[in-house]
Amino acid sequence: MTTSVSRKAIITCAITGAVHTPTMSPALPVTPKEIVDSSLAAAKAGAAVIHLHARDPVDGRPTPRPDVFMEFLPEISARTDAVLNITTGGSTRMTLEERLAAPLQAKPELCSLNLGSMNFVFSQMASKYDTWKHAWEKDYVEGSDNVIFRNTFRDIDGILRQLGHQHGARFEFECYDLGHLYTLADFADRKIAQPPFFVQMIFGVRGGIGADPAHLTHMKRTADKLFGNDYVFSVMAAGRHQIPFATQSAVMGGSVRVGLEDSLFIARRTLAESNEQQVGKIKRLLDELGIEVATPDDVRSMLQLKGRSNVGF
Numbered sequence: 001m002t003t004s005v006s007r008k009a010i011i012t013c014a015i016t017g018a019v020h021t022p023t024m025s026p027a028l029p030v031t032p033k034e035i036v037d038s039s040l041a042a043a044k045a046g047a048a049v050i051h052l053h054a055r056d057p058v059d060g061r062p063t064p065r066p067d068v069f070m071e072f073l074p075e076i077s078a079r080t081d082a083v084l085n086i087t088t089g090g091s092t093r094m095t096l097e098e099r100l101a102a103p104l105q106a107k108p109e110l111c112s113l114n115l116g117s118m119n120f121v122f123s124q125m126a127s128k129y130d131t132w133k134h135a136w137e138k139d140y141v142e143g144s145d146n147v148i149f150r151n152t153f154r155d156i157d158g159i160l161r162q163l164g165h166q167h168g169a170r171f172e173f174e175c176y177d178l179g180h181l182y183t184l185a186d187f188a189d190r191k192i193a194q195p196p197f198f199v200q201m202i203f204g205v206r207g208g209i210g211a212d213p214a215h216l217t218h219m220k221r222t223a224d225k226l227f228g229n230d231y232v233f234s235v236m237a238a239g240r241h242q243i244p245f246a247t248q249s250a251v252m253g254g255s256v257r258v259g260l261e262d263s264l265f266i267a268r269r270t271l272a273e274s275n276e277q278q279v280g281k282i283k284r285l286l287d288e289l290g291i292e293v294a295t296p297d298d299v300r301s302m303l304q305l306k307g308r309s310n311v312g313f
Contacts, residue, residue, distance in 0.1 A: 007253060008292045008294035008298050008302075009250050009254070009255045009256060009286055009291050009292070009293055009294060010048055010049060010232070010234060010256070010294045010298075010299055010302070011046050011047045011048055011256055011257075011258070011279060011282060011293060011294070012047060012048075012049040012050075012051055012085070012172070012200075012234060012255070012256070012258075012259070013039075013042035013043075013047035013049070013050055013257075013258055013259040013275050013278070013279050014051040014236070014258070014260070014261035014262055015035055015038050015039055015042065015050060015052055015053070015259055015260065015261065015275055016028060016029045016030070016038075016052075016055055016260060016261055017053050017259075017260070017261025017262070018053050018087075018089070018090060018091035018092075018261075019261065020260065020261070020264055021060065021061075021132075021133075021134070021137040021140065021141060022060040022134060022137070023129055023131075023132045023133040023134070023137055024125070024129070024264055025260065025264045025272075027260060027264070027271065027272055027274055027275075028260055029055070029260070029275070030055045030056075030060040031055070031057045032057060032068065032071035032072040032075075033072075035054075035055070035072045035076075036072045036075050036076055036079075038260075038274060038275045039072070039076045039080070039082075040076065040080055041274060042259070042275040042276050042279045043082040044080075044276070045276045045283060046279050046280070046293055047082060047258075047275075047279045048083060048293070048294050048295055049082065049083045049084075049085050049110065049172075049299060050076065050080075050082050050083070050084050050085065051085040051087070051112065051172070051257070052069070052072075052073070052076075052084060052085065052086055052087065053087050053090070054068040054069045054102065055068075059134040059136060060133075061134070061136050061137075062090065062091040062093070062094070064090050064094050064098040064099055064101055064102060065101070066101050066105045066106070069086070069102040069105075070105075070106070070313060074313045077308065077311070077313060080296075081296045081297070081308065082296050083110050083300065083305065083308075084109065084110070085108065085109075085111065085112060085172055086102060086103045086106055086108045086110075086111050087099070087103075087111070088100060088103055088111050088112055088159055088163070089113075089114050089174070092120050092147045092148070092149045093140070093147065096150065096155055096158075100159065100162070100163075103163055103169070104167070105312060106312050107163075107167045107168075107169065107310075107311050107313075108169055108311050108312075108313075109169065109300070109305040109307065109308060109310075109311060110169065110170050110171070110198075110305060111159075111163055111169050111170075111171055111172070112171070112172045112174055112200075113151075113156065113159055113160070113171040113172065113173055113174060114151045114174045114180075115151070115156065115173055115174060115175055115180035115181075115183045115184055116151055116176070116177070116179065116183055117148060117149060117150045117152060118149050118176055118177070118207050118208060119145075119148060119149075119207030120144065120147075120148075120149040120205060120206075120207050120208075121144050121145045121206035121207050122141060122144045122205075123141060123142050123143070123145040125141055126138060126141040126142045156183070157187070157192060160187065160192050160193055164193075164194075168306040169306070170198065170303050170304065170306075171193070172198050172234075173193075173198060173199050173200060174200045174202055175199060175201050175202060175219070176202045176205055176207070176209060177209045178209065178218070178219060178222060181199070181219065181222050181223055181226055182226070184197060184199070184226075184227075185226040185227070188227070188230075195227070195230035195231065196230055196231060196232060196302065196303060196304060197227055197230060197231040197232070198231070198232050198234065198303050199223055199227070199231050199232070199234070200233075200235070200257060201216065201219045201220075201234070201235050201236070201249075202235075202237070202238075203216065203235070203237040203241060203245055204237045204238035204239060204241045204245075205238050211238070211241040213244075213245075216235060216245065216249070216252075217252075220252060220254070232254075232255060232302055232303065233249070233254045233255065234255035234256060234257055235248070235249035235254055235256060235257065236256075236257035236258075236262050237262070238262055239262075239264075240263070240265065240268065241263075242258055242262055242263040242265075242278070243258070243281065243282060246258060246282050246285075247282075247289075250285070250286055250289060250291050251289065255294070256286075258278040258279060258281075258282050259275050259278060259279075260272065260278070263278070266281065
């Protein structure tokens with residue numbers, strides 16, 4: 001990686017995720033067309049990486065079905081050169097086999113990879129709603145305090161080998177706690193994970209590290225010690241912490257992640273109108289700070305991606 005490229009800030013936009021439900025925001029993309037339109041608008045606003053989950057087009061619940069992913073992946077790819085990043089996390093209710101079905105078929109340039117099993121709790125949001133748009137939503141949200149997101153060392157090993165070694169995908173390594181950095185270092189030491197590493201530090205999820213700015217500083221120092229110059233770091237923070245933590249990351253020389261997967265808001269108590277609006281806000285802040293934003297081609301160089309012509313969609 002050259003210094004001039006690696007210092008540019010990558011904007012990732014996480015379009016829909018698996019936490020928020022249709023009741024929570026009318027802006028949340030659900031159907032393939034909505035995911036396409038939202039992805040293209042976010043890319044036009046400055047996002048070089050588009051992070052993607054799929055939703056059941058009828059009721060908006062998270063789905064692992066490859067056929068649903070294939071309703072939007074080819075069209076997005078045909079209309080933007082942004083890097084398409086497909087989840088291997090799916091949702092806490094999916095099996096590992098379900099979570100891997102779409103990325104194994106799509107063979108993308110980039111996949112997300114959670115670096116550990118953890119409590120991933122968002123049940124606190126249920127108390128904010130008296131009525132729900134769909135019958136599945138309330139139990140799904142309330143029940144998140146009684147399920148565990150599973151990614152064992154064996155699971156991680158298999159994902160790295162199947163998607164990485166066999167299909168050439170690179171990874172957005174999602175680190176929800178300090179120990180996840182050491183997990184990545186373990187796989188790197190054993191040559192199972194290869195640099196350059198794209199390390200997404202995540203704050204403010206119940207069950208993970210809290211959204212304290214001092215924690216970001218500590219995570220960054222630890223990553224520097226473990227990976228030296230062999231990594232690019234980015235920051236995502238849940239809810240109201242999204243923009244402040246993204247800004248702190250950028251000032252520290254890092255990249256940023258925004259999107260309706262991570263926060264439904266654009267300002268205090270104000271719902272975002274779109275993913276594009278969040279991307280536009282962080283892009284303006286980066287511009288004001290004099291930080292150059294990475295293009296998709298920059299990202300492909302920084303992360304040594306296999307190229308958009310080598311995917312399965």
